Amino acid sequence: MxxxxxxxxxxxxxxxxxxxxxxxxxxxxxxxxxxxxxxSDQLPVYRQKVGYGSKLDNYKTYIIERMNQGCVNAMILFDEIKARGYQGRLTILREFMKPHREQMRGKASIRFETPPGKQAQVDWGEFKILKEDGTFVKVHAFIMIMGYSRKQYVEFTENERIDTLIDCHERAFAFFGGVPETILYDNMKTVVKHSHQAGTNKWNDKFLRFARHQDFIPLRCRPYHPRSKGKVENGVKYLRRNFWPRIRTVLSLVDLNQSVRVWLDTVCNVRLHQTTREIPTEAFLRENLQPVNQETFLLHDLQSRKVMNDCTISYEANFYSVPYRFVGQRVGIRDLNNGHLEIYDETGNCITAHVKLCGKHHFQRNKKHFEGLITWSQKKVAATAPILIPEHKGTVLLC
The missing domain is CATH 1.10.10 (Arc Repressor Mutant, subunit A)
Incomplete structure (x- = not known):
């Protein structure tokens, strides 16, 4: 032509x-x-050729999304889409990104990195599970990510209440084996009492006491500026994108948390991180964390129950066994809201733990709670009736 x-x-x-x-x-x-x-008496007319699809077509939406997040490095995006199955060359990707770069430069920002042990970031994510009746039940994912190494801890819970949040922190510290110097949060109400206040007045009083108990400094990210906690924001997206599609069925929160722990140990924390270009578990060896305060911070009041004669207590219409020696005594129930219950005696010692039952009128018994019960119940007891003395000849009974 x-x-x-x-x-x-x-x-x-x-x-x-x-x-x-x-x-x-x-x-x-x-x-x-x-x-x-x-x-010919007419000018040549150009007709657009019917082109064949580009190898990049299936990845363009993802690339633009990542560029919107501030990632304009073609090599990083090339590695990411290769992991997703892209078989084309880097030059095709560069040509596609070129017209978008100028637009994205205004959105790009300098990534804020922290030294080892300095900071962790915390956030919640919401997920839905389909029930048999066609309705959905909501579960909440607590995520803590170390700012330097990008090692993550994830736990699914029933809610996002303050007691649940603090319990999740304690289990996360146990998982990491230490406490960072600072932890960054958004304006969640369980942490930030008044976002317009300054100093200690802006924090939830109970949460601030917990922070002092574990000796870390809570930090609040700038309002309407989610990039200031972008590491954990990306962690939530990665959890939703990489872990959640693997889950087909859920038996319980305990089952779900066991699955996410396997994922953390075999996928999330052992992959080559696309930003740091390191494996999180290896980089974590350089994190210099503070020791954990081993004393449990019991924020909420335990729910009191009396142990019945069958060595069980009732909680939310289900029954759980306790050691037989506590029959007739009062014990306290601590619902961890992650599929587990803990039961404490009157002195504050944890005497047993159970997996939380679903539904109503179900029993969960631990055989060890009944060991020695027969011997104990056959001990001699005081007589409750007069003793009959046989009559003998030659004996005079006094009236």
């Missing part, structure tokens, strides 16, 4: 007396092409 200017040059050269061969040599065109356009 000739261009419009070549069309006019062909006709101009012809008007000057040149033949088809001479015109073709002058314009470096084929003789047949020259002859064709000498016979």
């Amino acid at each position: 000739v261009k419009s200017e070549e069309f006019f040059m062909i006709r101009d050269l012809k008007s000057k007396g040149m033949n088809i061969t001479q015109i073709a040599q002058e314009l470096d065109l084929d003789r047949k092409t020259v002859a064709k356009w000498l016979k």
Whole structure:
């Protein structure tokens, strides 16, 4: 196909007396092409070719999403889409990204990195589970991520209440084996009491006491500026994108938390992190964390129950066994809201733990709670009736 200017040059050269061969040599065109356009009275019309799909087509949405997040490094995105199955070359990706770069530069920001042990970030994510009756039940994912190494801890819970949040922190510290110097939060109400306040007045009083108990400094990210806690924001997205699609069925919160722990140990924390270019578990070895305060911070009041004669207590219409020696005594129930219950005696010692039952009127018994019960119950007890003395001859009974 000739261009419009070549069309006019062909006709101009012809008007000057040149033949088809001479015109073709002058314009470096084929003789047949020259002859064709000498016979035509219309300008050449370009028709867009029906192109074949690009190898990049299935990844363009993901690339733009990542660029919107501030990642404009073609090599990083090339590694990410290769892991997703991309088989094309880096040059195709660079050409696609080029017109978007100028637009994204205004959104790009300098990534804030912290030294080892300095900071962790915490956030919640919401997930839905389909029930048999077609309705959905909501579960909440607590996520703590170390700012330097990017090692993560994840736990699914029933709610996001303050007692649940603090319990999750304690289990996360046990998982990491230490406490960071600072922890960054958004304006969640269980942490930030008044976002417009300054100093200690802005924090939830109970949560601030917990922070002092574990000796870390809570930090609040800037309002309406989610990038200031972008590490954990990306952690939530990664959990939703990489872990959640693997789950087909859920038996209980305990089952779900066991699955996410396997995922943390075999996928999340042992992968090559695309930003740091390190494996989180290896980078975590350089995290210099503070020791954990081993004394449990019992924020909420324990729910009191009396142990029944069958060595069980009732909680939310289900029954759980306790050691038989506590029959008739009062014990305290601590619901961890992650599928587990803990039971404490009157002195504050944890005497047993159970997996939380679903439904109503179910029993969960631990055989060890009944060991020695038969011997104990057969001990001699005080008589409750007069003792009969047989009558003997020659004996005078006094009235």
